């Protein structure tokens with residue numbers, strides 16, 4: 001495997017204006033952020049409260065927002081600016097895929113869900129014949145515990161949030177990307193399913209060699225899942241390192257405050273007890289129940 005880092009973010013900033021055109025002032029949503037993700041597949045988490053700049057940073061990596069300053073390199077090649085060896089759009093979409101927060105917004109209510117997977121395979125030129133397209137989609141779905149036969153002809157209303165998020169992950173896996181940028185991917189998913197999605201990410205890192213940027217406000221899932229964590233506050237990275245170092249020896253007050261916001265064992269127990277109670281009123285786990293068969297196995 002080449003030793004070239006998957007991603008190098010170097011002194012990246014993004015400025016916006018606050019207030020009116022004449023009375024307002026500029027501010028940095030992201031302020032001089034640098035980090036690097038090594039060639040070896042890993043999960044890099046960016047943790048911070050609402051407004052800390054996480055999504056803006058993710059959107060710059062996804063090339064949806066242009067940095068005001070700094071540079072981003074993918075596998076040693078520029079993603080930003082006008083360089084002659086800049087990664088082109090098709091290549092970029094094959095190498096880097098997003099997963100967004102709300103799986104219900106990721107798909108239209110009026111199209112069978114497999115159409116999205118097929119379109120990704122066709123648009124990214126991953127498969128050409130209809131049989132190949134089906135095979136590529138089925139392979140991706142199987143790697144998240146589903147299959148093309150199981151989703152065929154179904155619409156979003158026929159899936160749970162956890163299943164839809166798995167389908168979003170399958171769609172992202174179609175081009176066999178090197179990097180997935182997942183922005184708050186479990187915040188809209190029922191608490192009982194969160195860990196199964198997070199475990200699925202870990203499995204994909206290990207079995208398929210895909211690196212993840214995991215954006216979250218939840219320090220506990222980041223701690224559980226990540227190889228490296230950066231804590232963001234007011235656009236800046238205030239702390240970074242391996243999760244155990246950060247949680248055992250936080251150096252910044254903001255990190256301590258985030259840690260204090262992690263529920264205690266008793267509070268978590270209350271959450272699980274509530275889920276358990278829902279189950280007792282609906283033991284079959286059918287429509288409306290919090291957990292689905294397909295979401296149990298990761």
Ligand SMILES: Nc1ncnc2c1ncn2[C@@H]1O[C@H](COP(=O)(O)OP(=O)(O)OP(=O)(O)O)[C@@H](O)[C@H]1O
Pocket residue numbers: 016017029048049050051052053054055056057217
């Ligand atoms: N297009 C924009 N124009 C102006 N301000 C913006 C724009 N996008 C983001 N911001 C501002 O930049 C700051 C950082 O926003 P960002 O969405 O990156 O934070 P976040 O940490 O992802 O928060 P959340 O978890 O709520 O999405 C916020 O103050 C936000 O209002």
